Amino acid sequence: MATRSEWPKVQLSALLMVSIYFSMNNVAIAAIYGGIIGLLNTSLINRHTNKQKGKLNISPGIDVIMMSVSVIMRMTLLVLLTFFGLLIIGLAPEALIIGLVLGQIGFLIDRVINR
Template sequence: MATDNGWPKAQLGMLLTVGVYFAINGVALAAIYGSMISLLNTSLINRSTNKQRRQLGISAGASVSMVVVSVVMRMAMLVALTLFGLLILKLSPEALIIGLVLGQVGFLIDKVINK
């Protein structure tokens, strides 16, 4: 994922902390659901990045279109899964959003650390 050995250490550490904190407050499922959305988003980012690296001979226009498709797909997935958790599963909004946001912050920290 975001580290050299394949494990996003900062992201997983933050998600574990969020899960434990919200487990104490009784809404661990919502935090874990938000964390899983964050990890899925991370895996899609890495998949897109690896796909771009494998196709070095493509034109700039094709490369831009691949990036646009990746961003649209990830944002649609993020919105759909978040709304599903909030509206259908009736999960705690605070725990879900905090799990999701801190997971993304952990992903960014991993990227900065491993540059």
């Protein structure tokens, strides 16, 4: 899921630590759900990045359109899944958001490490 087909070690470690911390407060499911949203976001980023790398002869305009579609798709998924977890399932908002945010920070750290 991280660059070069490696697992996002820092992101998964952050998810594990947040889950352990929130399991003490009996809301680990919300933290895991937030982390899973982050992992889905990571997989979409990698999918679109690999798709663009495979098409080296595309014009800059098409490249911008592909990037825009990727951003819109990822943000829509992020918002819908977050609202689903908060409003429909009724998960703890603090744990869900912290799991999501720390998962994304872990993704950024993985990207910097794997460069």
